[in-house]
Amino acid sequence: MNGPWSELEDGFPAGRLFSQGVSYTYDDVILLPHYIDFPADAVDLSTRLSRRVPLSIPCVASPMDTVSEAAMAVAMATLGGAAVVHGNASPAHQAAIIRSAKSRRIPLVTDPAFFSPSDRIAYDTDFNSAPYALVTESGTTKSRAVGVVAWSDWESLADKNVPVSEYMRPARASAPASCDFEQVAAFLAGEGLEYAPLVAEDGEVVDLVTAEQVQMIRSFPKLGVPSVGPDGRFLVGAAIGTREEDKERLEHLVKAGANVVVVDSSQGNSIYQIDMIKYAKNRYPGLDVIGGNVVTIAQAQNLIKAGVDGLRVGMGSGSICTTQEVCAVGRGQATAVYKVASFAKDHDVPVIADGGIANSGHIVKALVLGASTVMMGSFLAGSHEAPGVFEYQNGRRVKKYRGMGSLEAMTKGSDARYLGDTLKLKVAQGVVGAVADKGSILKFIPYTMQAVKQGFQDLGVSSLQSAHNLLQSEVLRLEIFSPPSPFQREMGYMVKNLLTLSSKSSRKIHSPIDFDVTLVVKSCIENGRRVKKYRGMGSLEAMTKGSDARYLGDTLKLKVAQGVVGAVADKGSILKFIPYTMQAVKQGFQDLGVSSLQSAHNLLQSEVLRLEIFSPPSPFQREMGYMVKNLLTLSSKSSRKIHSPIDFDVTLVVKSCIEVRTGAAQVEGGVHGLVSYEKKPF
Numbered sequence: 001m002n003g004p005w006s007e008l009e010d011g012f013p014a015g016r017l018f019s020q021g022v023s024y025t026y027d028d029v030i031l032l033p034h035y036i037d038f039p040a041d042a043v044d045l046s047t048r049l050s051r052r053v054p055l056s057i058p059c060v061a062s063p064m065d066t067v068s069e070a071a072m073a074v075a076m077a078t079l080g081g082a083a084v085v086h087g088n089a090s091p092a093h094q095a096a097i098i099r100s101a102k103s104r105r106i107p108l109v110t111d112p113a114f115f116s117p118s119d120r121i122a123y124d125t126d127f128n129s130a131p132y133a134l135v136t137e138s139g140t141t142k143s144r145a146v147g148v149v150a151w152s153d154w155e156s157l158a159d160k161n162v163p164v165s166e167y168m169r170p171a172r173a174s175a176p177a178s179c180d181f182e183q184v185a186a187f188l189a190g191e192g193l194e195y196a197p198l199v200a201e202d203g204e205v206v207d208l209v210t211a212e213q214v215q216m217i218r219s220f221p222k223l224g225v226p227s228v229g230p231d232g233r234f235l236v237g238a239a240i241g242t243r244e245e246d247k248e249r250l251e252h253l254v255k256a257g258a259n260v261v262v263v264d265s266s267q268g269n270s271i272y273q274i275d276m277i278k279y280a281k282n283r284y285p286g287l288d289v290i291g292g293n294v295v296t297i298a299q300a301q302n303l304i305k306a307g308v309d310g311l312r313v314g315m316g317s318g319s320i321c322t323t324q325e326v327c328a329v330g331r332g333q334a335t336a337v338y339k340v341a342s343f344a345k346d347h348d349v350p351v352i353a354d355g356g357i358a359n360s361g362h363i364v365k366a367l368v369l370g371a372s373t374v375m376m377g378s379f380l381a382g383s384h385e386a387p388g389v390f391e392y393q394n395g396r397r398v399k400k401y402r403g404m405g406s407l408e409a410m411t412k413g414s415d416a417r418y419l420g421d422t423l424k425l426k427v428a429q430g431v432v433g434a435v436a437d438k439g440s441i442l443k444f445i446p447y448t449m450q451a452v453k454q455g456f457q458d459l460g461v462s463s464l465q466s467a468h469n470l471l472q473s474e475v476l477r478l479e480i481f482s483p484p485s486p487f488q489r490e491m492g493y494m495v496k497n498l499l500t501l502s503s504k505s506s507r508k509i510h511s512p513i514d515f516d517v518t519l520v521v522k523s524c525i526e527n528g529r530r531v532k533k534y535r536g537m538g539s540l541e542a543m544t545k546g547s548d549a550r551y552l553g554d555t556l557k558l559k560v561a562q563g564v565v566g567a568v569a570d571k572g573s574i575l576k577f578i579p580y581t582m583q584a585v586k587q588g589f590q591d592l593g594v595s596s597l598q599s600a601h602n603l604l605q606s607e608v609l610r611l612e613i614f615s616p617p618s619p620f621q622r623e624m625g626y627m628v629k630n631l632l633t634l635s636s637k638s639s640r641k642i643h644s645p646i647d648f649d650v651t652l653v654v655k656s657c658i659e660v661r662t663g664a665a666q667v668e669g670g671v672h673g674l675v676s677y678e679k680k681p682f
C-alpha cells in the first residue's frame with residue numbers, strides 16, 4: 001500500500017501471527033476478507049486425504065466407536081468424503097464393518113436383525129438398528145429372503161409368542177446389491193414395491209431398502225462425486241494401533257479392502273508408531289498410511305521420515321478431550337494446523353486437521369491454515385449414520401458420543417491396548433457424553449460445505465490450493481480476538497465450581513411444586529453431598545481461630561482476609577487417588593519423551609522442550625464463559641417460576657439451562673480434579 005496509509009496494516013500474515021509463542025485455537029483467530037470475483041458455487045473443495053487418495057469434499061469421520069462404522073463409511077463416501085473405521089473391536093469385527101461398507105452401492109446401511117419363519121421375536125431391542133427385521137429361510141444372511149417384519153406389526157401383536165411366519169409381510173422380490181441408488185429407486189418403482197431385500201451376487205442378504213428411504217434421499221441436496229477406490233467400490237479407511245498384534249489386524253483390514261489406514265495414537269511421535277509405519281509401508285507399498293497425532297514440526301518431521309502419506313494433527317483439541325488437563329501436553333489447534341501444514345506441504349504430505357470442529361467456520365479456518373481435510377467426531381456423532389441408537393434425555397433425542405480415551409471406551413470388550421495392562425492404573429483422557437439428533441449427514445454435510453464455499457468466496461479463494469497459496473503469499477491476513485474481560489474470567493471460574501459440584505448427581509431432590517431455578521442450582525451445591533471443610537489460612541475464620549498467637553496482640557488492627565472458607569467434595573483416600581494422579585503425570589512425561597525429573601529438567605535447559613502460551617482466555621475459560629452465559633440467561637430471569645413435578649433430578653435443570661456433555665471423566669482417581677466434566681454447549 002502506498003500513500004499516507006502505508007503505516008497502517010490490516011492484521012498480520014500467518015507467519016508473523018503464529019510465531020509469537022502463543023497457542024491459538026480456531027476461536028482465537030479470525031480471517032480478514034479479501035476480494036470476490038467469482039460466485040460461491042465456483043469454489044472447488046476437492047482435495048486429498050493422503051498422498052494418493054483424492055476426495056471431492058474435505059471431510060473425514062473420526063475413527064471412534066461412536067462415529068465410524070459401516071453406515072458412516074458409505075454415507076461419507078457417497079458425499080465424496082471418507083470415514084476411518086475405528087479399531088476398538090476385534091480385527092475380525094473391524095474387517096466385517098469394512099466388508100459391509102464395501103458391499104454397498106447406495107448410501108444406506110440399516111443393519112436389521114435376521115429371523116427364520118419359525119422364530120419368535122421377544123424383544124423390542126431386535127428393532128434397535130432398523131424399524132424392521134428380515135426373514136430368511138434359515139434366519140441367517142446366507143439363505144433366501146422370504147419376508148419382512150415391521151416393528152409396528154410386531155408391536156401391535158397381543159401375543160408376542162407366535163412365530164414370525166404368522167405376521168411377516170412377504171418379500172415379493174429382491175434387488176441386486178450391485179444396483180446404485182437410481183437403479184434401486186427404479187426397481188422399487190417399477191415393481192410397485194414398498195420394500196425389497198438387497199441381495200449380493202453370492203446370494204447373501206445384505207440389507208433391506210424401502211421406498212420411504214428412497215423418498216428421503218431424494219429430498220436431500222443433490223449428491224456430489226462419491227469417493228471410490230481403485231477397486232471401484234466406496235472408499236473406506238481403517239484405524240490400527242501400534243502394538244505387535246496390530247500387524248495381524250492390518251492384514252485383516254487390507255484383505256477386507258481398506259483403502260487407507262490411520263495409525264491411531266494421541267502422541268504419534270513414538271518409536272512404536274515409527275516401527276508400525278515402516279512395517280506397513282514395507283509390507284503394503286500400495287497402501288497409503290496416515291500417521292499421528294502430531295502438533296509440532298519436529299514430530300511431523302519424524303513421521304514423514306518414517307514414510308507417512310498423510311499426517312493427522314491435533315492433541316487435546318477434541319470436544320471430548322481432557323488430555324491437556326490430564327497430561328499437560330497439546331497445542332492450540334489453529335497453531336498446530338498452521339505449523340505442521342506449512343512444514344508438510346514441502347514434503348507433499350496432506351494434513352488432516354483433527355478435532356475441535358464445532359461449526360463450518362472452524363472448517364474454513366482449518367483448511368485456510370493449510371489442512372487438506374478436517375476430521376470430525378462430535379460434528380457427526382448425533383447423526384443417523386453414527387453407530388448406536390437414539391435415546392431420550394430430558395425430552396431431547398440424543399446419541400452417545402465418547403472419547404476413545406474415556407474409561408468406558410478403554411474398558412470396552414476386547415480392547416487389546418489395555419488387555420495386557422490389567423495391573424496398570426487406567427487414567428482416562430476423554431469423557432462420555434451425548435450429542436443431539438442432527439438428522440442425516442447426507443443432508444447437513446452439503447449445507448455445511450455450502451457455508452465453507454461462502455467463506456472461501458469472502459476470502460477470494462476458489463480452491464484449497466489457492467487458499468494455501470494465499471496463506472503463504474501473506475496476502476491472507478489474520479487477527480486475534482481480544483482477551484476476556486476480568487468479568488468474563490471470573491464467570492468462568494464460578495461456573496467451573498458450580499459444575500464441578502452439580503453435574504454428577506443422579507440423586508433426586510424433593511422440592512415444592514413451584515420454585516426458582518436458582519434455588520435448585522444452589523441447593524444442589526449445598527445439599528446432599530459429602531464434603532469436608534477447606535479454608536484458606538488467611539481466611540477470617542482461620543485468622544480468628546482460638547489461640548492463634550499471630551493475632552492475639554492485634555485486636556485493634558483491622559483484619560483483612562486474604563482467603564476464603566469453603567468445602568471440598570469427598571475424594572476418598574489419598575492412598576487411592578494420588579497413585580492415579582501420579583499415573584497421569586507419568587503419561588504426561590511419556591508424551592514429552594522424558595523418563596525422569598532429571599531428564600525433564602535437562603530437556604528444559606537444552607531448549608528442546610517447547611512451550612506456548614494459550615491465547616487468553618484458555619479454551620477452558622472461554623468454554624466456561626459461554627456456559628455461564630447460557631446458564632445465567634436462563635436462570636437469572638428469576639422471577640420466572642418453573643412448574644415441575646415433585647420429584648426430579650437437579651442435573652436436568654442444569655442440563656436444560658445449558659446443553660452439556662457430561663461424563664464420568666475419571667471415576668477412579670479424580671485425576672483432573674473434577675468429579676465429572678462438562679463441555680461447551682452444542
Ligand SMILES: NC(=O)C1=CN([C@@H]2O[C@H](COP(=O)(O)OP(=O)(O)OC[C@H]3O[C@@H](n4cnc5c(N)ncnc54)[C@H](O)[C@@H]3O)[C@@H](O)[C@H]2O)C=CC1
Nearest residue numbers: 242243265266267272293314315316317323404405417429
Ligand atoms: N487426539 C488427541 O488429542 C487424543 C486422542 N486420543 C484417542 O484415544 C485413543 C487412545 O490413544 P492413546 O492413549 O494414544 O493410545 P495408544 O495405544 O497409542 O497408547 C497407549 C499407551 O500404550 C503405549 N504403547 C503403544 N504401543 C506400544 C507398544 N508397541 N509397546 C509398548 N507400549 C506401547 C503408548 O506409548 C501409550 O503409553 C486413540 O483413539 C486416540 O486417537 C486420546 C487422547 C488424546
Ligand SMILES: O=c1[nH]c(=O)c2[nH+]cn([C@@H]3O[C@H](COP(=O)(O)O)[C@@H](O)[C@H]3O)c2[nH]1
Nearest residue numbers: 318319321355356377378403404405429430
Ligand atoms: O483427548 C482425547 N481424549 C479422548 O478420549 C479422545 N477420543 C478421540 N479424541 C480425539 O478427538 C477427535 C474428535 O474431536 P471432535 O469431537 O472435537 O471432533 C478424535 O478424532 C481424536 O483425535 C480424543 N481426545
Ligand SMILES: [K+]
Nearest residue numbers: 266267587591
Ligand atoms: K498418551
